[in-house]
Amino acid sequence: MSVLVDGRTRVVVQGITGHQGTVHTRQMRLFGTQVVAGVTPGKEGSSVEGVPVYNSMARAMAATSANASCIFVPAPFARDALIEAVDAGIELVVIVTEHIPFHDMLTMYHYARIRGTRIIGPNCPGIASPGLSKVGIIPNVVFRPGPVGVISRSGTLTYEIVNGISEHGLGETTCIGLGGDPVNGTSFVDALPLLEADPETRLIVMVGEIGGAAEEDAADYIRQHVSKPVIGYIAGRSAPPGKRMGHAGAIVLRGKGTAESKQAALESAGVQVARFPYEIPDLVAARLSRAPP
């Protein structure tokens, strides 16, 4: 089993003719993803990596009955791409694009919500269910099927951690990269119930960062609703206040969103919090050996 993406996922790549769109269409296909269409206005009739290109989402959906999209279009056009995807009736949109103004993202989030479309991202690596499907840009090499569900605000750090879990001989049900922006379509609190409900996920790894209160919110949720073991990690313990640490969302502002606060909240909710990413695989292995399968 898996959450959000699986063998029935049929992907449209919005912005397929761009460099990133093309590269990752290839990578997704190598992963086993059914990439059924691409969209780039004015490029209908061409194809990328064997995938037919359409002028619009409506046309791509009509031709291929896709149910998920992956957005690679540049930030100024991302709002429009999302609205187009939502209006076309897509179920799931992974927005890889970074640097989308959060004011745009507010509109995008609330509009998608009205229409029942789930957004993952923006500025995220996407979702992968090893052996089934991947929508996004997480490197194929890091995965191995297994019982660990991973949710993370980070990109490459997630690759590292997933890689570590896989190298340890464990593996993943689904890995969801939520993205590092202040406003995201799916937060820890939104993703946790999915992994909690997935019968094959035996343990959840949650990779947080400084900034915002998503981890504190997650701790509240875990305390009340999550029965599975959760292993946490918070990047940015050493970050000084007021500095934006790469991600727009990763900033300690006005004394809020510190690693300490997040760590304490998670621990009080029964989450075992690793101090360094390299500790995670051992903690996972130890916990899995204790937990009933």
Add this chain to the structure above:
Amino acid sequence: MSVLVDGRTRVVVQGITGHQGTVHTRQMRLFGTQVVAGVTPGKEGSSVEGVPVYNSMARAMAATSANASCIFVPAPFARDALIEAVDAGIELVVIVTEHIPFHDMLTMYHYARIRGTRIIGPNCPGIASPGLSKVGIIPNVVFRPGPVGVISRSGTLTYEIVNGISEHGLGETTCIGLGGDPVNGTSFVDALPLLEADPETRLIVMVGEIGGAAEEDAADYIRQHVSKPVIGYIAGRSAPPGKRMGHAGAIVLRGKGTAESKQAALESAGVQVARFPYEIPDLVAARLSRAPP
């Protein structure tokens, strides 16, 4: 039984200290409605017709656990009053105010929809369930409890027709005045399923007007989903095209929204359409005597 309003309806009157607000608070109470609060900014602490006045909907709701509101505030402030009511978590809002710009009403409608608030109106006489509760301005004298559900785009014409039904010795479950504006919160199509589902409503009277396609939409709905007998009437057969017949919504534009088209659509859906309002009581009586109780 009844729909939308009943003995559990607890009403806040927004704009209670205005002339209309005061007059109709009194009329509603005479009808038996539980008017539990009024709202007029800056008038907290006073009372109108024995009803306590609050500065805000939030405060009125907290103090009285109201679940419906009736808006009498002038058109330029109606948008804000509705948003306040929706944000306060009210279930039902009857907007009596007329002359609300339809651009405002678009925002109001879609916002209320997101938040799960039902709007009746604007520019409407409201809802009444004889013997139980009334939210709005329909004259108390016209009602008599009975088996007829009435939905109407008109105001005084509805009073006439309901009066006629009552005088004929019949009576009403609930009468819903949908309002005469181009954009309304609840249309025939939205109201029909309520009356169809109400066990005590044995027959539906539907009073339409020229303009728009609400009656045509209703005909489609009736054909597919309504099992109860429906008696229709369309006002404005003699109206020339391009003239706004009082109601903002009542206008034949570009050959669309004519009485003929509506009448034909309803008849094709099995609705018996009266040519004049005074024919309705007899038609209702005849139909009820044929139908099983």
Add this chain to the structure above:
Amino acid sequence: MVKLAEWRGKEVFRKYGIALPKGTVVRSSAEAEAATRTGTVPLPCVLKAQVLAGGRGKGGAVRFAATPAEAREAAEAILGMEFKGEKVRELLLEEKLAIGRELYVSLTLDRSLRLPVLMVSPHGGVEIESVDPTSIDRQPIHPFVGLAAYERRRAAEFLGLTGPLAKSLDPILASLWEIFQKEDAELVEINPLAVVGDRVVALDAKVIIEDDAAFRHSEYAEIRDDRTPLEEIAREKEIAFVQLDGNIGVIANGAGLTMATLDVLQEYGGRPGVFLDLGGTDDPKKVAEAFLLMARAAPRAVFLNVFGGVTRCDTVATGLVEAMRQVPASERFPLVARIRGNNEAEGVAILRSAGITSLPDLREAGRAVVQAAQGGRP
């Protein structure tokens, strides 16, 4: 409903950056000649009567001129003419462009969807009602996100525009949306939107502003091109006043009741000439005001049909009788009243004692007023 004359609509278009022919408004033939002579309007040019009715081309209200003298001549021919009941007071003079295809574009409200809708058709220059529906593309626009770029691209594609033509359409559509929202428009229409070289240009402009939004648009307060003086007074008193082409006056409260009343009159062979709708109210003061206003419209007979709801019928009747006294004998008209509802009997008695017929039955009342208008006693 404030219908803007073409030139006013184009001023709005200009403000929002929509491509237009060069042009100016003139109110005399001398101005027309001067505008072309000074080059304000390049020659050859077109002169269009600024009336609200359609079909100006076929009706002789549009002419062409190649010289300033011709412009003067054409202006003389059009100015002052009566076009479908409107007197021509203003002309729009515009350069005559070399036009390719004519397209149609508009934004209006879809009531059933409760959403604005963008309509486009490659068949412009004719009434959109006459265009085959399959040649019209309709896209609902969600007000929370506005007209999206993909919707503008779809419109361009449906219109068969590509390259620079599509590119020139895009900002026009964005501007139309802005106008629709910011100006509280009911309708914004460009028909035709013409292909001129490698761009599209708005040859006509139809903008209807919503009356109810007047409180935030003082700029349109003075524009009441399509109202008669009596309609203007009625507006100030918040009474819906509509002039039709018959001779019976109708005063009723509520749009539905008014329309039903008209339907009944027509059934009995009557021709309603003016109707006053008091709205949902039965306020005696408003009834009286409507009565006095009706007197100024000089109808052959008047039908007063009021349902007394909140106010009692006797109060309404008293107000009406007082208003009647204010009308000079020479201006009196046969009156049939029908007052129903709350305290009906008392109201009817008051009317009767003032010599006014009050009939409870709508059929009877209708028949009586039609008879009165045809010269019989009510």
Add this chain to the structure above:
Amino acid sequence: MVKLAEWRGKEVFRKYGIALPKGTVVRSSAEAEAATRTGTVPLPCVLKAQVLAGGRGKGGAVRFAATPAEAREAAEAILGMEFKGEKVRELLLEEKLAIGRELYVSLTLDRSLRLPVLMVSPHGGVEIESVDPTSIDRQPIHPFVGLAAYERRRAAEFLGLTGPLAKSLDPILASLWEIFQKEDAELVEINPLAVVGDRVVALDAKVIIEDDAAFRHSEYAEIRDDRTPLEEIAREKEIAFVQLDGNIGVIANGAGLTMATLDVLQEYGGRPGVFLDLGGTDDPKKVAEAFLLMARAAPRAVFLNVFGGVTRCDTVATGLVEAMRQVPASERFPLVARIRGNNEAEGVAILRSAGITSLPDLREAGRAVVQAAQGGRP
């Protein structure tokens, strides 16, 4: 994140009609004297250093003057001073108003709700962090409907404003919302908003514009008050560059990985001085660019931590080695690399043959770079 200096923030406020003290910006003491002498700024006045850091009052960066001579003197004292690392180049001169209560008002984003939030407190004039949370009212604002009138009324009530004071607050709140949306602000804050007679006036202005919205705000393109020159270059190359107060340079791809790397360095007693985040990419060209940029920051030692995902590690390693060759010997620094992921073994071999240590284990790598920065060999 474009933090506007107070005077720029106030220019934005002025554009949106927010009530402000009379004032002007000066860049010399002569200008300060002239502004008060000519009456551009009424006396007595206040002179405020235009720096971004808070706590100016206590830090001597705010002074008062009652005469033009005093204004000159005060300006001389402040201009050129170093305030929390920023050199004071501009002063805002403003009339000194007779201030009553000081209030706090701001609009910012609530990430958890994904909604803007209006925050108000009757305790203004101090850092909002120091205010008791029960004295702060937070109202989430839905972007589809904007800041509603009832929300503005509630804010006034919470602030204890009534009558004309409440009335003067209302349009200020409406303007704040407009600024927040139209200017793509992350934060719009008035602290203090002061009661002056029967109205409220914005004594300070804090406006932070979102960097990501720069593509639609060319007006802010030139305002980079808080960036070092190297940060500016990094920005152009789309590399996140942050200067901290240590001496170890860190290049990593991805914010999370970068932060985790810093955390490890700190664990081993290292002090990160500069970090470059390439973003999610492992593009060899970008790795090389970052490397050359890092060289210009003259770190004591550098830690390169890249996870090769799409690109293979060997490609990344080759690019890195080539970039190293471009750094003159005199500017070289000890380098510890950690390249992991796709084709890792081949990449590590390429680095090793170029004399670069590559350690797969983050602990070991961290320890090595800290040692190198402390003078040992990596």
